[in-house]
Amino acid sequence: xxxxxxxxxxxxxxxxxxxxxxxxxxxxxxxxxxxxxxxxxxxxxxxxxxxxxxxxxxxxxxxxxxxxxxxxxxxxxxxxxxxxxxxxxxxxxxxxxxxxxxxxxxxxxxxxxxxxxxxxxxxxxxxxxxxxxxxxxxxxxxxxxxxxxxxxxxxxxxxxxxxxxxxxxxxxxxxx
Amino acid sequence: xxxxxxxxxxxxxxxxxxxxxxxxxxxxxxxxxxxxxxxxxxxxxxxxxxxxxxxxxxxxxxxxxxxxxxxxxxxxxxxxxxxxxxxxxxxxxxxxxxxxxxxxxxxxxxxxxxxxxxxxxxxxxxxxxxxxxxxxxxxxxxxxxxxxxxxxxxxxxxxxxxxxxxxxxxxxxxxx
Amino acid sequence: xxxxxxxxxxxxxxxxxxxxxxxxxxxxxxxxxxxxxxxxxxxxxxxxxxxxxxxxxxxxxxxxxxxxxxxxxxxxxxxxxxxxxxxxxxxxxxxxxxxxxxxxxxxxxxxxxxxxxxxxxxxxxxxxxxxxxxxxxxxxxxxxxxxxxxxxxxxxxxxxxxxxxxxxxxxxxxxx
Amino acid sequence: xxxxxxxxxxxxxxxxxxxxxxxxxxxxxxxxxxxxxxxxxxxxxxxxxxxxxxxxxxxxxxxxxxxxxxxxxxxxxxxxxxxxxxxxxxxxxxxxxxxxxxxxxxxxxxxxxxxxxxxxxxxxxxxxxxxxxxxxxxxxxxxxxxxxxxxxxxxxxxxxxxxxxxxxxxxxxxxx
Numbered sequence: 001x002x003x004x005x006x007x008x009x010x011x012x013x014x015x016x017x018x019x020x021x022x023x024x025x026x027x028x029x030x031x032x033x034x035x036x037x038x039x040x041x042x043x044x045x046x047x048x049x050x051x052x053x054x055x056x057x058x059x060x061x062x063x064x065x066x067x068x069x070x071x072x073x074x075x076x077x078x079x080x081x082x083x084x085x086x087x088x089x090x091x092x093x094x095x096x097x098x099x100x101x102x103x104x105x106x107x108x109x110x111x112x113x114x115x116x117x118x119x120x121x122x123x124x125x126x127x128x129x130x131x132x133x134x135x136x137x138x139x140x141x142x143x144x145x146x147x148x149x150x151x152x153x154x155x156x157x158x159x160x161x162x163x164x165x166x167x168x169x170x171x172x173x174x175x176x
Numbered sequence: 177x178x179x180x181x182x183x184x185x186x187x188x189x190x191x192x193x194x195x196x197x198x199x200x201x202x203x204x205x206x207x208x209x210x211x212x213x214x215x216x217x218x219x220x221x222x223x224x225x226x227x228x229x230x231x232x233x234x235x236x237x238x239x240x241x242x243x244x245x246x247x248x249x250x251x252x253x254x255x256x257x258x259x260x261x262x263x264x265x266x267x268x269x270x271x272x273x274x275x276x277x278x279x280x281x282x283x284x285x286x287x288x289x290x291x292x293x294x295x296x297x298x299x300x301x302x303x304x305x306x307x308x309x310x311x312x313x314x315x316x317x318x319x320x321x322x323x324x325x326x327x328x329x330x331x332x333x334x335x336x337x338x339x340x341x342x343x344x345x346x347x348x349x350x351x352x
Numbered sequence: 353x354x355x356x357x358x359x360x361x362x363x364x365x366x367x368x369x370x371x372x373x374x375x376x377x378x379x380x381x382x383x384x385x386x387x388x389x390x391x392x393x394x395x396x397x398x399x400x401x402x403x404x405x406x407x408x409x410x411x412x413x414x415x416x417x418x419x420x421x422x423x424x425x426x427x428x429x430x431x432x433x434x435x436x437x438x439x440x441x442x443x444x445x446x447x448x449x450x451x452x453x454x455x456x457x458x459x460x461x462x463x464x465x466x467x468x469x470x471x472x473x474x475x476x477x478x479x480x481x482x483x484x485x486x487x488x489x490x491x492x493x494x495x496x497x498x499x500x501x502x503x504x505x506x507x508x509x510x511x512x513x514x515x516x517x518x519x520x521x522x523x524x525x526x527x528x
Numbered sequence: 529x530x531x532x533x534x535x536x537x538x539x540x541x542x543x544x545x546x547x548x549x550x551x552x553x554x555x556x557x558x559x560x561x562x563x564x565x566x567x568x569x570x571x572x573x574x575x576x577x578x579x580x581x582x583x584x585x586x587x588x589x590x591x592x593x594x595x596x597x598x599x600x601x602x603x604x605x606x607x608x609x610x611x612x613x614x615x616x617x618x619x620x621x622x623x624x625x626x627x628x629x630x631x632x633x634x635x636x637x638x639x640x641x642x643x644x645x646x647x648x649x650x651x652x653x654x655x656x657x658x659x660x661x662x663x664x665x666x667x668x669x670x671x672x673x674x675x676x677x678x679x680x681x682x683x684x685x686x687x688x689x690x691x692x693x694x695x696x697x698x699x700x701x702x703x704x
Binding site: 098099105117118121123125126127128131132140146147 | 626627628629631632633645646647648649650651652653654655656658659660668669670671672673674675
Binding site: 370402429433438442443444446449450457461 | 609
């Protein structure tokens with residue numbers, strides 16, 4: 001009987017889940033960064049990737065608007081308990097109630113991260129992403145130095161399309 | 177120019193996000209509970225609701241298989257850091273790395289909760305859901321007593337279809 | 353040179369850390385439960401145990417006042433970001449910013465748990481404690497049933513002193 | 529009756545909790561950084577401050593050994609579920625089970641932060657501390673730049689004693 005989940009024959013397990021790309025950046029960003037985020041969202045959605053972000057304003061809202069303009073799917077990992085706080089372009093709002101500790105989730109959830117602009121929350125997410133070994137592509141985001149040497153682990157992109165292509169290449173490579 | 181997210185005219189904000197129903201239950205459940213979970217997933221998806229759960233085995237896997245058999249969408253809030261741990265019927269896996277503290281997110285994220293069966297993790301989720309004022313519908317799940325009196329806040333359902341209808345009614349009522 | 357931490361010869365590693373007992377219960381409890389919590393704090397501190405709790409009012413405040421009256425040490429794992437929210441009898445306030453997800457930490461941190469009274473937050477902590485295999489002693493707290501059978505894992509105590517002795521016995525047994 | 533927590537007259541609420549200083553840094557640091565951490569712990573404890581850290585090895589262990597050599601108190605906010613993972617110089621181990629999301633707590637819990645050395649986890653903690661407006665004193669730790677400009681919010685210290693004095697001055701100023 002197809003009504004038993006054990007004997008069910010209708011659905012096959014997915015071969016492969018959709019690729020999720022995490023996009024991080026400030027809630028109060030400059031216009032050039034918002035424009036870049038919009039383009040990143042548009043190009044990610046055109047290529048079938050799900051956009052995951054922190055669900056709020058600024059870079060997060062811009063990337064989601066871009067993704068929705070191309071018919072994509074967006075996920076917001078919210079700091080608060082209320083999905084009403086999500087920006088208008090979030091399809092699936094996950095209220096966590098964790099406050100900014102939710103950044104740890106944002107930075108772990110995607111196959112790769114695109115970082116745009118640089119609020120302090122973005123800095124915490126870069127630390128997590130780097131610590132977890134998640135590939136990160138930077139578009140006008142933080143640079144770090146210690147002992148007079150720059151850490152060059154973050155791959156720098158020239159423009160939104162370049163960032164999208166680099167991030168997708170990393171995410172696909174991690175699948176195989 | 178449509179390339180500016182501010183001036184963009186292609187996408188309109190959604191009127192309303194899809195309803196998300198959280199389904200909780202043990203990772204190692206009895207067949208009758210797995211069958212109930214499968215039916216719950218099937219009926220939720222038929223009605224257009226997104227199924228959110230803890231992403232693992234048992235009740236979580238059964239409800240997702242049901243949802244996928246009806247063409248629905250499933251989200252898994254994972255305890256670990258790796259989306260490979262998600263069951264085969266999860267569309268969007270969110271690895272949190274929080275361990276079982278992720279239960280706090282699972283129990284906050286939906287418009288209503290359907291609880292099936294009763295592992296201890298389910299108990300923690302019921303505590304969170306009740307504390308957060310999220311409507312909960314129970315199908316053969318925990319009952320609680322204190323000072324010799326039963327807490328009757330959880331609405332009991334007679335069968336999977338009844339649970340789905342009660343949960344959706346609650347989730348819709350919270351929207352208005 | 354003692355100034356190198358590697359060559360330091362002043363301090364020896366502790367043989368054994370102090371025992372921590374977690375006390376959980378509602379922030380708005382009845383007088384009989386507050387009195388019981390005060391006695392639990394007093395007796396724990398007399399026996400050298402550190403009292404850990406959620407740091408807020410009600411049972412949490414009462415148990416801390418008891419512990420301080422006997423010269424003990426108290427730790428509060430706070431839901432918010434501000435240690436000003438801690439009750440007046442907390443020595444070490446740990447603001448987590450996690451909201452009620454901090455319950456997962458409260459319920460994992462002690463060698464044993466004493467549960468008094470029964471708010472919904474307490475229910476989530478009982479679920480975590482049971483799931484993590486932490487010994488729990490109950491004083492007028494929640495009872496749970498599923499499939500018409502009561503779960504009897506929580507050890508019931510007759511009075512505060514009994515609860516303290518049972519909890520310390522469990523915590524010591526886990527050390528050896 | 530002193531046995532009622534409400535009428536109790538033995539204990540007075542504390543005027544003021546002990547100052548907690550958070551010390552962050554890598555679990556696998558260079559000897560010069562370990563030596564600096566040891567001195568920081570020693571000088572903090574001499575001045576009565578509680579040392580809070582991530583509870584593990586490297587900078588965390590060195591600062592705790594320093595604090596214990598001066599008779600201080602140390603708190604470790606652990607990533608795992610088991611207080612056995614704490615280094616030998618932790619008095620109060622708080623296992624969180626949150627993985628590296630516990631960094632959000634470490635970076636919020638103290639009156640000020642001293643950062644030594646620079647692992648990626650440290651970077652996430654700096655992001656949180658800066659985002660939460662917690663004063664941070666750096667000893668050979670990360671520097672950040674964006675848009676070709678260095679962010680100079682972190683106050684740089686010349687040596688361990690200087691770091692301790694700067695951090696305590698900040699923590700005291702926040703109290704008043």
